Amino acid sequence: MSVVVPAAETGHGLVFLTASRTSHHQHRPMVVDDAGRLVWFRPVTNGSTNLRVRRLRGRPVVTWWEGGGVIPGYGRGDCVIADASYRELTRVHAGNGLSGDLDAFVVTPAGTALFTAYRTITADLSPIGGAPRAPVLDSLVQEVDIATG
Numbered sequence: 001m002s003v004v005v006p007a008a009e010t011g012h013g014l015v016f017l018t019a020s021r022t023s024h025h026q027h028r029p030m031v032v033d034d035a036g037r038l039v040w041f042r043p044v045t046n047g048s049t050n051l052r053v054r055r056l057r058g059r060p061v062v063t064w065w066e067g068g069g070v071i072p073g074y075g076r077g078d079c080v081i082a083d084a085s086y087r088e089l090t091r092v093h094a095g096n097g098l099s100g101d102l103d104a105f106v107v108t109p110a111g112t113a114l115f116t117a118y119r120t121i122t123a124d125l126s127p128i129g130g131a132p133r134a135p136v137l138d139s140l141v142q143e144v145d146i147a148t149g
Helices: none
Strands: 015-018 029-032 038-041 047-056 059-071 074-082 088-092 100-107 112-123 134-145
Touching: 015 047, 029 047, 047 074, 047 100, 059 100, 074 112
Parallel strands: none
Antiparallel strands: 015 029, 029 038, 047 059, 059 074, 074 088, 074 100, 100 112, 112 134
C-alpha cells in the first residue's frame, strides 16, 4: 500500500480495509495508519470484507466477515469478532444450515448479532416472463446470541 496523495481535511487515525473479493493478491482484513503503513493484518483463505469497530458488552471489538462462495451480490461465511488487540474471540455462524452474508452484520446492545443470510428457493416466474420453476434467492435475517451461538 502506498499513499500517493494524502486526503485533505480528514481526521487522524487508523484506516480499516479489506481486499477486494476478486483480488488475486492478499485476501485479508488489514489496518493501516495515516501514511499507509501496515498496523495489522490477518491472512484468510478465502475473502474478507466489512471490517469495523463495534461495541460488545460495553467494550470495543473489531468485526469482519470471512468466507468463500462469493457470488455477485452475496457471500457464504461467518463473522469474526476480535478484541481490541485483534485476538479472535469468536465466530458467529448462521443457523439452520445457512451461511452469513458478507454485507450486513450488527452487534446489538443485548449481545446478539443480526445479519442476513440467503437460501435458494423455487418460484413461479412465468407471470413476469420467467420459468415456472425458477431458482430465486430468499433473503433472511437471523439473530444469534454471541455468547452461546
